Amino acid sequence: MAPISDDTKNLNERNVYFGADSLKKYFDPDCQPPLPLVELPEYLNPYYHDGVRIYAKMMTMHPANNVKAMPALNLLESSVVPQKTNRIIEYSSGSTVISMSMVARVMHGINDTRAFLSNKTSDAKLKLMQFFGLDITLFGGPSQPEPLDERGGIQNARRQAQESESIINPNQYENDKNWQSHIRWTGPQIYKQLPEINVLCAGMGTSGTLTGLGTYFKQVKPSVYRLGVCTAAGDRVPGPRSFALMRPVEFPWKDAVDTIEEVGSTDSYTWSLKLCREGLVCGPSSGFNLQGLFQMLEKRKAAGTLSELAGPDGLIHSVFLCCDLPYQYIGEYFEKLNAEQFPPIRNEYLTKVDLYRYDEAWERDAIDVLPTVYTSTGPLSTTPLQDIALKPNHLVLDLRRPEDFSSWHLPSSTNLPLSSTGPHTPSPFSDPTILEAQWRELEKLFSEPQLLADLQPHHVLLVCYNGDSARVATSVLRAKGLEADSVRGGLHALRAYEAGLGNGVVGMSESVSKPIAATVSVAAVPLD
Known part of the structure; x- marks a missing residue:
């Protein structure tokens, strides 16, 4: 496990990247200022007058534009064998393998990254992967297969890597370097930016983000209340899983979470839309995390225990992660939300002539x-x-x-x-x-x-x-x-x-x- 630090090493206050390795520095969190932490204004925070302050950690501002950039960096750093590895294979619904393809090129000079994923993946996301140069192989069965299911794409990727010394399968589902990346980078960034933090909220997919952050804060500030968010049963939000699908996940996520909320897709897309329109551009899993935080706060307020989360200043400083961008899910916003939430297109009939x-x-x-x-x-x-x-x-x-x-x-x-x-x-x-x-x-x-x-x-x-x-x-x-x-x-x-x-x-x-x-x-x- 990477050592825990109370500070980040970067001194690049001007945010400029020079020299032959400028792109490597640009992708390296140790060479960047911390990713932004932005407080929600009062009109976006229904618990403001209850002493709650809510901050969005904009993981979308990494060059790869999503939270999976951190695991991708950490996984490849420990997996790639210089002068030997020439291909990367990963089962991923999108963000992880897209980040891997960029990190592989920039940091390791590897141009062959292959995505294994569900045949139920949207056409927009498939085209996005092609846009980033990924070689795609589709698999049938559940869209989120259990990691150890021999019939699924996760184990198929592992087998192919075992057959050749030049191929690696970082395997975000089982590799501890996934969640340890957030001990290495994300956690220290948040703690440096907001030492007053009282509540941390993250969604649970592979559970790497919550496992890493929950583990980090348990060691540096045990009073931080750690909230995990899963999708409501029978519903779907891109990225996170339902609580039932967390059973086979082997990361030590249970020790990294204090409570779990289940959130539906309509609330997730609604809050993502609101945040985007107010200038915090983020995808549905970000709205998902915020809604989970709201639900937890509401339950504690109703039970009269909300104040127990407050720090010495009497306020509850809460951080939720903004994990990805909305653009690849645009069609889904219109499917999930009422037409009234979108301005009309005047002269729309001209789209057909x-x-x-x-x-x-x-x-x-x-x-x-x-x-x-x-x-x-x-x-x-x-x-x-x-x-x-x-x-x-x-x-x-x-x-x-x-x-x-x-x-x-x-x-x-x-x-x-x-x-x-x-x-x-x-x-x-x-x-x-x-x-x-x-x-x-x-x-x-x-x-x-x-x-x-x-x-x-x-x-x-x-x-x-x-x-x-x-x-x-x-x-x-x-x-x-x-x-x-x-x-x-x-x-x-x-x-x-x-x-x-x-x-x-x-x-x-x-x-x-x-x-x-x-x-x-x-x-x-x-x-x-």
């Missing part, structure tokens, strides 16, 4: 339209209308209503009127209901096989009243693999450009419009 990308390069200024799309025997600005022609493989689609198209349009353009737009219709980007209707109409229209076949050989220029409907249409066509652009500013920009020319382009409405095919000359496709 306007699904394709936009690119400013697809919007053409009016001044570029004629030289880009049309050709003539002389300068376009002086060439008579009858001598202007579309370039080969170019096509102009005008999305305006037939009567507006008839009064003015670009030479040789084709009318493909939309029912969702008109001369006085607001921009689809200023009115989400118009965008929804317009996108659905365009998506249906441009999904017609014959129309797509007719458009396929062409580079399509789209024209509308103000440019925005054509911009949406361009996005849809581009998503379907066609070359398409729109006129920025639409009809208004084109007419302004025409007025500025003062030449033969005036009178475009006299030109003949050409349909692509019979299917294109029909009115806009009606919406469902």
Whole structure:
């Protein structure tokens, strides 16, 4: 067991890490300032006026962002054999093995860390492990197998390590270096930061955190009341176990705890959400620990024994651990909690429409339209209308209503009127209901096989009243693999450009419009 110290060794008050081994120092708790200890404000502490002060120990602020970083450091330090170990295998639901993968790379130069875990692990957590470069093997059976069950992944990891001298299985479930890491680092940090501590609260999964902290404080300050928190029977919170599943755990946790509370998932996620919104970003197991502390305080208050926990100053200084971050469990918050706890998404229907990308390069200024799309025997600005022609493989689609198209349009353009737009219709980007209707109409229209076949050989220029409907249409066509652009500013920009020319382009409405095919000359496709 690591020696107990009443102080931490780090002197890095500036929190800066230099040199070739900067990352190693960054991960080493002995080279860091203590992880933050933050008192909850009165409005988050229902027992404030009972003389209770509650502090969150932010284990999430370690570079690995979770409480399992400490065991990972201690386990690998004692297990890795330099120049021999090249692979690490660990059965873990997430935080331990993710921390191990980072610690293995940074501290030991090992890039091959493999995670054995339950096939019931969420997709988000599996992707998180892949993100951190872990090789994953899934196992059936209970999501939290008993450590000694020969059928489970824990013993499978152990067997594989026994078969090769280059593979290690640190085995967080049986290796005393797990809980001793909190005697080495976490306990001394808390005691240095808050020597007045009266109550300590930690969740129980492998039980390493509580075993280590409970053992430490039993030796340095026996008056500290040690609270363990288990999940309520039949419920689940990521990380901790139910009390029934603590039976096979061989760590000396029973000597490290004074009482146990059982907490459900709804309270855990609720308090995690509250803490996050107030600036203490932490996951469900952190809310779980806080709720366990509240339950214990409430029971003692009802029994009239709360004051027995107070120190010489008359206050009860209570510390609970914030163990991980919420991000990998985001979906579960919405499953566990009522919708009323989350602000609404306005215009949420837009999540199902306007699904394709936009690119400013697809919007053409009016001044570029004629030289880009049309050709003539002389300068376009002086060439008579009858001598202007579309370039080969170019096509102009005008999305305006037939009567507006008839009064003015670009030479040789084709009318493909939309029912969702008109001369006085607001921009689809200023009115989400118009965008929804317009996108659905365009998506249906441009999904017609014959129309797509007719458009396929062409580079399509789209024209509308103000440019925005054509911009949406361009996005849809581009998503379907066609070359398409729109006129920025639409009809208004084109007419302004025409007025500025003062030449033969005036009178475009006299030109003949050409349909692509019979299917294109029909009115806009009606919406469902």
